[in-house]
Amino acid sequence: MKTTDDILKLGDPRLYETCEPVDESELPLVAAWVQDLHEAMEDIRRKYGFGRGIAAPQLGIMKRLFYLNLDKPYVIINPELKNLNEDTFEMWDDCMSFPNLLVKVDRHRSMTLQYFDENWKKKTWEVRDDISELIQHEYDHLDGILCTMRAKDAKSFKYR
Template identity: 70%
Template sequence: MSNSSSTKTKTIDDIVKLGDPRLYQVCEPVLKEELHLVEDWVKDLHDAMEDIRRVYGFGRGIAASQLGILKRLFYLNLNRPYVIINPILKNQSPEMFELWDDCMSFPNLLVKVQRHQSLTLEYLDENWEAQSWDLSGDVSELVQHEYDHLNGVLCTMRAIDDKSFRWKEKS
């Protein structure tokens, strides 16, 4: 695993694909002394996600492990960017909802999963400051998806049943 960023802009081609053993590994915490690396990692995550958005028309979050960076870090771009370091999920609601989930590591496949309706996300931001964020609905689902990546869990492993897979229709 490389912890340093190259000068090459990251694209879809750099995203780790379904079947790669790195996707099934539990990521290590980001250490405070690695904080200087986070800016480059986030730039790489942002660039790869923008390429997915350009080609496939989706993408609001990406986990570091999807670029082979096996650290507990993910990046969200919702009306603004969020850098999520060493996240912890708390207060997961007993209420669940179903949805068709997609993933940048297999962008043409949809998987029907269940997710908690709401939760609290505790994390460190890019300045190593503790944050707490109460989430519900689609942002709660997104955070659960990215958090799963940090634990080596893919949405394919959370499929409701063996018929919970379908190809995306081309738009």
């Protein structure tokens, strides 16, 4: 069972690596990866009271995959962000890799997400506001970018 302790913490060099795409031949592995992501996220929810998404590299799975648990679970494989709206908003972002730190960042208000689901079906999802920012956060993890690297300025950090 994966827990908070299995999530890579700020400073771990793997968090700064660019992930490889999931190949269709790896689809049989995805269910186990998603189960691990789900378990770690549920433990964060219990311990810290937050968590709507987690990216595979946060568990050392260096693949372009993230998992969201919103109104239902979403498995996002090889995502692509399209039509990023120029309209942005400022927010305090949090991350499971540093659960007590909040970082002030700007995120795009809306965008289009294209991805494969757990059945290797191509999907398109138009998202806005809190879902848009969540997807941008998780997508950044796949490129080795943490919200600390997107901070608005040197004073854009605070403890939860």
